[in-house]
Amino acid sequence: MEKVTIKIPRSLYEKIQIIVADSGFSSPTEFIVYVLRDLVGEQLRAREAGKTADDLSPDEIAAIKQRLRNLGYL
Amino acid sequence: MIQAHGGRLIDRLAKGEMREAMLAKAAELPQVQLNEREVADVEMIGCGAMSPLEGFMNHEDYQGVLDNMHLANGPVWPLPITLAVKPDNSRQYKVGEQIALIDANRKIIAVMDIEDVYQVDHNDEAKKVYLTDDENHPSVQYLKSVTNTYLGGPITVLNKIKHDEFNEFRLEPKETRVLFKAKGWETIVAFQTRNPIHRAHEYLQKCALEQVDALLIHPLMGATKKGDIPGDIRMACYKALIDGYYATDRVAVSIFPAAMRYGGPREAIFHALVRKNYGCTHIIIGRDHAGVGSYYGTYDAQKIFAQFDRDEIDITPMMFEHSFFCKKCGNMASIKTCPHGNEEHVFLSGTKVREMLSQGQRPPAEFTRPEVADILMKFYQSQNS
Numbered sequence: 001m002e003k004v005t006i007k008i009p010r011s012l013y014e015k016i017q018i019i020v021a022d023s024g025f026s027s028p029t030e031f032i033v034y035v036l037r038d039l040v041g042e043q044l045r046a047r048e049a050g051k052t053a054d055d056l057s058p059d060e061i062a063a064i065k066q067r068l069r070n071l072g073y074l
Numbered sequence: 075m076i077q078a079h080g081g082r083l084i085d086r087l088a089k090g091e092m093r094e095a096m097l098a099k100a101a102e103l104p105q106v107q108l109n110e111r112e113v114a115d116v117e118m119i120g121c122g123a124m125s126p127l128e129g130f131m132n133h134e135d136y137q138g139v140l141d142n143m144h145l146a147n148g149p150v151w152p153l154p155i156t157l158a159v160k161p162d163n164s165r166q167y168k169v170g171e172q173i174a175l176i177d178a179n180r181k182i183i184a185v186m187d188i189e190d191v192y193q194v195d196h197n198d199e200a201k202k203v204y205l206t207d208d209e210n211h212p213s214v215q216y217l218k219s220v221t222n223t224y225l226g227g228p229i230t231v232l233n234k235i236k237h238d239e240f241n242e243f244r245l246e247p248k249e250t251r252v253l254f255k256a257k258g259w260e261t262i263v264a265f266q267t268r269n270p271i272h273r274a275h276e277y278l279q280k281c282a283l284e285q286v287d288a289l290l291i292h293p294l295m296g297a298t299k300k301g302d303i304p305g306d307i308r309m310a311c312y313k314a315l316i317d318g319y320y321a322t323d324r325v326a327v328s329i330f331p332a333a334m335r336y337g338g339p340r341e342a343i344f345h346a347l348v349r350k351n352y353g354c355t356h357i358i359i360g361r362d363h364a365g366v367g368s369y370y371g372t373y374d375a376q377k378i379f380a381q382f383d384r385d386e387i388d389i390t391p392m393m394f395e396h397s398f399f400c401k402k403c404g405n406m407a408s409i410k411t412c413p414h415g416n417e418e419h420v421f422l423s424g425t426k427v428r429e430m431l432s433q434g435q436r437p438p439a440e441f442t443r444p445e446v447a448d449i450l451m452k453f454y455q456s457q458n459s
Contacts, residue, residue, distance in 0.1 A: 008187045009132070011227070033379050053162045056248060064252040073253055073326060 008032075075251060076388065077356050079347045080126025080149045083247060086184075087120050087231045097232050100182045103174040104167075106225070107160060111216065111333040113177050113235060114296040115155050116184050118332055120346070121246040125351045129373035130157035132226030134192035139203045140202045143340070143381075150347065150386050152340040153203060156194075157186070158220035167191050167225055175229065183233050187424070192227035204337055206369050212299045212336045235331075240295060240309060244330040250290065251353040253326065261286035263356035264349035266363070268294045268302055268334055270311040270450060272442040274397045275360070277320065277406040282358050289325045290354055291316075297331035299366070302361060307453045314445040328352075336358035339378035343387070346379075350389040359391045372396075399440035432458055 005063045020024040056064070068074040075446060077086070088096050108116065118124045126149055131139065134146040136154050143152045157175075159167065167173070167188055175184040196217040200207045209215055210340040237244065239339040245253065247324055267275070271291075283289045295305050306452050312327055332348070341364035346357045363375035371377075376393040395408040398419040403412050412419075422430075430437050431454040436447045 011187065011189045014170060056252070060248075061252055064249050065256060068245075068249065068253055068256070073245075074256055 075255060075353060076350055078122065078125040078247070079350045079388070082125065083251075083351060084119070084122040084128055086122075086128055086229055087234070093232055094411055096185060096230060097182065099172075100174040100185050100232060103172050103185065104165060105174045105180075105182075106157070106186075107176050107178070107180070108157070108183070109220070110178075110297045111173075112157055113183065114331055114333040115157075116175060116229060116231060117235040119155070120230060120234070121248070123332075123348050123351050124155060125247075127151075129156055129186060129189075129228035130224070130226050131155055133192035133224075134190075136192070136194065136224065136226070143343070146227060150343065150382055151345040152347075153335060153337060154199060156224045157226070159223040159225060161221050173225070177235070180235060183235060184229045184231045186225070186229045187227045188225055189228070190224075192224055192226065194222050195223055196222055197455050203340055204335075204369065208369070210333075210367065212366060212367060234378060237331075239306065240329050243309070243327060243329045243350075244331070247352045250326075250328060252286070254353045254442050257288065259287040262288045262290055262354045262355065263358060264290045264292050264345075264352070264354040266292055266294065266330065266345045266349070267359050268298055268308075270303060270308055270442075270446055271315055272446070273399060273406060273440060276315065276443075277397045277408075278358055278360055278394045279329065281394070282356065283324060285392070286356055287324070289320075290349075290352070291325065291327045292330040292349065292352070293327070294330045294332055296331050298334045299336065302334075302377040303450075303453070310449045311446045314449060315443055317343055318401050319443060334364070334367035336364060336369075338365045339374040342375035342391075343378060343382075346387060346389050346391060354389060356390045356392050358394065360394050399438075401440075428454065431455075442444075 013028060016031055020028050020031050023031070025034065065074060119127050119129060131154060136156060138144050139151050139154050143150055145151045169188055171188050171189060173186050174182045174187060175186055177183050197207050200214045200217055202214050204211055207214060209218060263286045265279055279289055293308055293312065316322060316325055316327065337344070342359055345364065349357050359376050360428050361372050362370060365375065376391070379387065379391050395410050397406060397408040398421050399405070400407045400412045400414055400418050401420065402414045402418040420438055422437055422441050427437055431447070431451045434451055434453065434455060436444060
């Protein structure tokens with residue numbers, strides 16, 4: 001499989017090394033690929049459902065609408 | 075709904091148990107006290123108004139902004155958003171450590187993961203961003219007041235910034251976005267202001283409103299320079315104007331908490347990008363937008379948009395010429411639409427308006443609405459007494 005190089009901040013990399021040391025992952029790269037696959041899958045499922053990562057939950061929207069009503073915007 | 079800049083509306087506000095845990099830990103961390111501009115930046119970053127920024131800039135982003143107005147990973151970004159180590163602080167900060175960011179009352183407002191500690195050249199920053207190193211420029215003065223050691227890294231907001239006034243007008247980007255959707259507004263033009271609105275700006279707003287669904291009047295209420303009209307006076311002016319002269323079901327007023335940089339063209343781009351984060355699809359860019367003194371050309375803040383691809387800015391700038399009331403036309407106009415000479419145009423300099431208001435004289439209704447003039451007269455006269 002063709003691979004590419006991605007740069008991340010060193011401080012973040014060092015934190016990942018700490019996490020990886022106490023886990024079943026063999027390297028930071030394996031951990032990052034696992035996390036990204038999970039996140040990408042979630043994003044794609046949301047996109048297929050017509051939602052974006054910016055979408056708020058129904059409860060959050062209801063709370064915002066209530067505040068907007070209280071303030072006289074709605 | 076228009077996408078946030080960079081594709082995702084950032085949310086750096088800690089919630090629930092995570093917030094509690096972070097607050098407990100933050101009490102033990104080294105503290106950095108923020109100035110007014112930095113507190114405003116934390117507020118803006120935390121709620122996503124500065125998306126895609128997740129914290130104060132590291133050196134790579136900072137240099138990209140100075141040199142070509144882009145962040146290291148691609149998006150357009152015109153102004154450095156930075157955190158300077160305080161002058162009285164001799165502590166050495168290290169990459170990888172966490173610090174607590176505190177406000178003037180020493181309250182913890184956020185924590186920051188330090189990803190970069192770097193030195194900058196303030197003269198270089200001033201010349202590239204503000205196009206001058208003249209110490210009379212408010213942001214050059216600001217740079218002289220902070221150290222040249224900057225800390226970069228993501229922040230997490232633990233306590234929202236508390237404000238003493240206008241809380242009923244403070245909406246975060248996610249809230250304006252819900253508002254626009256609930257109102258059924260698909261196209262919204264933003265109007266940035268740090269002044270009362272006179273007839274010329276009213277004209278621009280209404281011309282723009284003819285083209286879109288709604289208008290967001292978004293007055294800047296962060297730090298401004300000495301001499302600018304106080305926020306409460308400006309808000310009273312906006313209310314009087316909207317109540318008397320606007321279709322209220324097409325207009326919203328909300329506070330823009332940013333600090334003013336007086337960065338002219340670069341700040342016009344910044345104002346556009348952050349208004350996109352609030353859900354606006356258009357922004358009015360008039361003459362000398364975000365200017366101060368004579369540091370920038372009259373239309374530089376409009377011309378700068380041509381330096382970018384349409385897609386990388388995304389929000390649409392609506393650019394306007396100098397406007398005025400023409401006695402011969404009998405209406406508001408601009409040099410694009412009025413064939414008559416200056417002698418027919420009602421124009422008053424800022425100095426002349428302040429002089430009239432201080433002396434209790436109402437400027438002509440063709441220049442400013444009487445209701446607005448009355449509020450300003452009262453303010454200027456209270457300054458004299």
